[in-house]
Amino acid sequence: MTKNNKIEETIQSIEGLKRADANPFLYAKIMQRLKEQTTVKKVHSPSKVFILRFALILIFAILVNVYTFISYSDNNFVSDKSVQTTNQNLQSFTKEYSITGSTYNY
């Protein structure tokens, strides 16, 4: 058999194909799935989903606020400390060089 004949025969192989039969219990299976879907929908009703989402957003917002507050107060503490250290250094410097007043004694 030539190659062209093979090709044509292959293309013709599905001519006159008979329609495949679906599962005779298809309707029962569909109804079962529809019932399952309804149950799932009832369990996850939109109001419950909405409340859950709202609660998650609220928790997230609170966490962000707490984190920001903690990190801000930490920074303030560090800056206060650094101001204190600078003042101490200045005092020891003035003591060392006897610069105690605002006027100069020549």
Add this chain to the structure above:
Amino acid sequence: MITDENLLIKGLTKGDEDAFKTLVDDFKDRVYNTSLGFVHNPQDAEDISQEVFIEIFESVKGFEGKAKLSTWIYRITVTKSLDFIRSRKRKKRFAFFTSLFDDSDKLIHDPPDFTHPGIEIEKQEQASILFKAMNKLPENQKIAYTLNKIEGLSYSEICEVMNISLSSVESLIHRAKNNLRKLLENYYNK
């Protein structure tokens, strides 16, 4: 038993279970055969058929009657089947990674040869080669060719399902045949 299409649609809109059963009984073979023509796997075709009828049940209220009921059902079937093929392709891309942890992905890697139950036994081997070649066709050509050759729809019915002109359908099927010839030539040259 509801015979008139308008009565059937009215019943479906009201959520009548008898009307829905009639619809399933009337269309189940058409829906199953069409999806089987696309996905080439009986179990997947059955799952898609179920999804198609669930979609019909849930969205029949939005059916305006502009197209025939059968056209609407074929459209849903084609869309669901193509969605399934796309998701299977995505899974196949990731199958390499999943197979590193799990051996159960062998089916995704090596799908078995497909034999349509409606093909005569002596033609099944050649048909299986043709189905593999059909998988490589561009999407629109595959839709037109499958609806015509597997489901037996006329060109005018395909026009309605695909929402294109008659000449476009003719062109798609002509190009599909030419592409199949090229693909089969490469196959037999190996």
